Amino acid sequence: MRRLCTSELLSTKRVLSFRSIREEEVSLFIRSIAASSGIMINLSSKFASLTNDITARAIIGGRSEDQRIFCPPSTT
Structure with missing residues (x-):
């Protein structure tokens, strides 16, 4: 599993291909x-949401209403 992640998911080419997604999500x-x-805002919750949004967009290619089930609700 580690070898697969390293060679496929975390390769330089793959990471660079997700740059625009990361930049857009960080801007938001x-x-x-x-x-x-x-x-007062809860930065832990905001960072968890950021990570979830980047991951979901990289995996499914866009946003989904259902992606919030994988991230705790934001308490802003």
Whole structure:
């Protein structure tokens, strides 16, 4: 399993192919934090959501309403 992940999922070519997804999701993440200016936010939850969003988009190629079941709800 480790060899498969290293050679297929974490290869340089594959990681670079997901760059635009990571950049877009991080941009949305930063905008979300900026929009919460003056409000206390739970960064642990926000980072979990960011990770979930990037992973879901890389795996299924887009967003899904069902992807939130894999991430705890955000308590902003």
